[in-house]
Amino acid sequence: MAARAFQRLPSAPAGRILVLRLVAIVLSLFIIAGVLALSGHSPVTLAELILRSTLGSRFGLEDLALFMCPLLLTGAAVTVCGTIGLWNIGAEGQFYAGAIAATGVALGLHGPAFVLLPVMTIAGILGGMAWITVPTLARAYAGVNEIITTLLLNFIASLLTYYLTTGPWRDRISGAQVSTQRLPVAIPEMWGIVHWGFPVAIVIVIALALVLSRTRWGYEIRIGGANPEAARYAGIPVRLRIISVMLLSGGLAGLAGMFEVAGTVHRLQGGMANNFGYLGIVVAVLARGSCLNVIPAALLMALILDSGIVMQTQQLSASVVLAITGLILFMIAIGDELAHYRPVASTTPKGKAS
Amino acid sequence: MNKQSTPPGVAPGTPPVLQLRGIGKFFPGVIANKDVDLDVWPGEIHALLGENGAGKSTLMNVVTGIYQPEEGEIILDGYGQTFTSPQEAIRAGIGMVHQHFKLVQAFTVAENIHLGWDEAPRIASPAVMEARTREISERFGFPVRPDARVCDLSAGEQQRVEILRVLARKARLLIMDEPTAVLTPEETGELFRALKAFRAQGNAVIIISHKLDEVMEISDRVSILRGGRKIGTFNTADCNPSMLAATMVGRDIVRRNMRARPEGAAPIAPDPVMQLRNVSVRDDRGVDTLRDVSLDLHGGEILGIAGVAGNGQRELTHVLTGLMARTSGEILLDGNLVERADPALFVQAGVGHIPEDRLRSALAPSLSVTTNMALREYPYPPIGTHGLYDAQAAGVLAGDIAELAQVTIPDFAMPIRNLSGGNQQRLVARREIRIASRVLVAAYPARGLDIGAIATMLGYLTDLRDQGVAVVFISEDLEDLLNVSDRIGVMFHGRLMSVIDAEAADMATIGLLMGGRDAADTQPGATQ
Structure with missing residues (x-):
């Protein structure tokens, strides 16, 4: 029998994970370059173009920030929920619910922006919370699996958006398809087309990291997620904590929807969530349960999305972009797993090996 | 042979x-x-x-x-x-x-x-x-x-x-x-x-x-x-x-009298700090796991609970610490009726609990040593003030507990599961003793420890007793029970068969009680 040369450890040091992730990304870029070269594209030209249109230019950076903004919030939404051991797969739906609520306020009320915007923000947060309320109560009081319930509500929210944008709220002014009219108010811009939602999202993520590590509530959430039995033993009201965390999670995703509708798109549109909710799950997985890690994870995801758009302008189909995203994430997952292994110092003398 | x-x-x-x-x-x-x-x-x-x-x-x-x-x-x-x-x-x-x-x-x-x-x-x-x-x-x-x-x-x-x-x-x-x-x-x-x-x-x-x-x-x-x-x-x-x-x-029991109080130790309090009156618990299958148990816990006294495992010890422990609701009967803390089973209430009242499966239910294995050591005191100053969690104060607390428990910890930020089972156990015991100002419920605290550590653990219990705390000591080891307990209760099929004076207790009587024979059948003088 061959002696095992590697041993799997239950926890992997952060440094090793980082190194292996970088290796994974570089390797996947090589694979992508190889495939592109075989299909007649020039990887070098393409890489140059992508770099120039993302990190290498002001417009690229602005686009990156706009992509990051919703990803930060949906990633934080999934991470917060994960801290207590639950999966919010419904950030997509809560995103729509927040966007719908904010749009409703903007279309229904009239007033100056400094009044409307705060009301829209609150409406967006409440919309996201409302969308996760049923899964929350079902989880807390009946033990219903939140993965299924939050996921299914995504489809309802998405279809509701289509209904509103083609029905009662359709654009009667410019006749845009599957869209409301342009909202009368917008989140002010801060830098080029980047609106103030972006720095606010960053601040929120940092604040969440502090809340989780520096408050009693955060402590209770962490204990509840790591071992519910120990939480009960310590007298922590686990059910109440589940409710508060899930509502917070829904509120964050709802806020992402409000920012998107009021800061970036300026209209409610069918399909506008653009998978930001689902990509929030990816961001959370990349962040490995740490709120602060959500920032670099969202940046990586935004880079991938942005590069995808550039590639689409070069006659590469959207599914190629999706495949590339999948490949990079797959390689990162392998890197994460490999980080758990460490070589075992062999104790058997070399001559003995059969 | x-x-x-x-x-x-x-x-x-x-x-x-x-x-x-x-x-x-x-x-x-x-x-x-x-x-x-x-x-x-x-x-x-x-x-x-x-x-x-x-x-x-x-x-x-x-x-x-x-x-x-x-x-x-x-x-x-x-x-x-x-x-x-x-x-x-x-x-x-x-x-x-x-x-x-x-x-x-x-x-x-x-x-x-x-x-x-x-x-x-x-x-x-x-x-x-x-x-x-x-x-x-x-x-x-x-x-x-x-x-x-x-x-x-x-x-x-x-x-x-x-x-x-x-x-x-x-x-x-x-x-x-x-x-x-x-x-x-x-x-x-x-x-x-x-x-x-x-x-x-x-x-x-x-x-x-x-x-x-x-x-x-x-x-x-x-x-x-x-x-x-x-x-x-x-x-x-x-x-x-x-x-x-x-x-x-019952191995060859070496009776050492650890019941003797040193100078200045708290006497046994006349009024009970906790009382169970006719408490029964029925589980989901409809089986009575605890039947009609009545007992009084007095400060400054160690009550030993003997019995073959699985005869209601777990349920007794959970009822005494608010983790399990009783089906009938009454629980009194300082003479006041406890309305509902809520572990937080019992912690506030100064009831510490070293659970039987401590590694599973008293610790969050993936979290840091510091986080785990704060589990009982995080709501109170200096760690918890104004709804905050002071990680630094928690670190100080963890350091204190580790020192008292004589566990060397290379890095307090590492997950507690990286420590050996014995060390995790010592830390839990020390953490619980810290908050046990009135009552400590210790379920099999010596299990899995080596002889030296067992002696230390029993020393913890007698120290607490001398400070006037009521200690409930559940064990399968009759030697330990006889050496430190003042009274010994025997559990059989969810019933507390009898509570006998540890000094007068002998193996034969306890053996009979553990096998389900009533004490009255055996030694009428020693009952109650």
Whole structure:
């Protein structure tokens, strides 16, 4: 029998994970370059173009920030929920619910922006919370699996958006398809087309990291997620904590929807969530349960999305972009797993090996 | 050594099915088995009895090839054997049915029987497998429905599948780990009938059990393990439950009086700090796990709770710490009725709790040492002020606890599961002692510790007593119980049989009580 040369450890040091992730990304870029070269594209030209249109230019950076903004919030939404051991797969739906609520306020009320915007923000947060309320109560009081319930509500929210944008709220002014009219108010811009939602999202993520590590509530959430039995033993009201965390999670995703509708798109549109909710799950997985890690994870995801758009302008189909995203994430997952292994110092003398 | 000649009913010259000679198995810092000799003859049901941690499971894992022993030999039918895997053991005719079944829930009974079996036909339709299963089931007298899915079966039916799976592979020695733990009384009766039929064909059974009355009913001989060593093998006919209980727990007891109070120690408080009045608990299956228990806890006193594991100790612990709601009866804290079971209320009242399965229920293994040490004091200053959590203050607390517990911790930010089990246990004990200003409920606090650490742990308990805290000390170890307790209560079938004065208590009385005999039958003077 061959002696095992590697041993799997239950926890992997952060440094090793980082190194292996970088290796994974570089390797996947090589694979992508190889495939592109075989299909007649020039990887070098393409890489140059992508770099120039993302990190290498002001417009690229602005686009990156706009992509990051919703990803930060949906990633934080999934991470917060994960801290207590639950999966919010419904950030997509809560995103729509927040966007719908904010749009409703903007279309229904009239007033100056400094009044409307705060009301829209609150409406967006409440919309996201409302969308996760049923899964929350079902989880807390009946033990219903939140993965299924939050996921299914995504489809309802998405279809509701289509209904509103083609029905009662359709654009009667410019006749845009599957869209409301342009909202009368917008989140002010801060830098080029980047609106103030972006720095606010960053601040929120940092604040969440502090809340989780520096408050009693955060402590209770962490204990509840790591071992519910120990939480009960310590007298922590686990059910109440589940409710508060899930509502917070829904509120964050709802806020992402409000920012998107009021800061970036300026209209409610069918399909506008653009998978930001689902990509929030990816961001959370990349962040490995740490709120602060959500920032670099969202940046990586935004880079991938942005590069995808550039590639689409070069006659590469959207599914190629999706495949590339999948490949990079797959390689990162392998890197994460490999980080758990460490070589075992062999104790058997070399001559003995059969 | 108890070398035995061929027992009656076995042809002279027949070797035992299984002979163990001087088996030793060691884990880092723990002697799991040492010098264990065991003979199991054809046509016998052999019970293996012992406390938790006595080494029964390790020994059976050695016999079935899961572990390799460091010392000693395994002899089958007179020939020495070494097993490097469970597959080799089953090929040699040794089959084990574990307490937690190892069946594929989504497969049918027939599929489970044939899974990983080298005699299974290469190409087998469900009909063929079901026919084969039916034939096996009839041959061994364990009725099963071959086409049923395992997830639709009751625990008793699943166990039959598990047994059949072993028997189909021609096991001649069947090892069963606590087989009746999940069964209803009717199912237990059926199992025992089937085991007797199996024995009648000249096969052997080793049955691991805690339930003394069942051991008396089913077994021909009993071997008792304690502290990893075999204490003796007895003919069941010569035994009774009380004697078994006493042998199981009572090593040669060295009585050291740790009841004496030093100068300045708090006296026993006249008014009880906590009282249970006729408390009963019924579990989800409708079984009364705690029956009509009344007791008073006084500050400055250690109340020992003795009894064979699984007789209501867990429920008593949980009721005393607010983790489990009572079905009837009253709980009073300082004379005030406790309305609802809420662990937070009990913590606030100064009730500490070292739970039995502390590594599972008192710690969050993936979180840091510091985070875990703050579990009891995080809501209070200096860690918790104005709803905040002061990580620095928590770090100071963790450092204090680790120092008192004499555990060296290289990095307080590392997950607590990186520490050894013994160290985790010491930390939990110290953490709980810190908050136990009124009552400490300690369930098996010494389990798994080495002798030096046990003495330290008992010292913690007497120190708390001297500070005027009421200590409830639940243990299987009568020596420890007798040495530190002021009074000893004995649990049997969820009932608190009797509370006796530890100084006057003797092994015989406690043994009888643990076997379910009323104290009134034995020693009228010593009751209450």
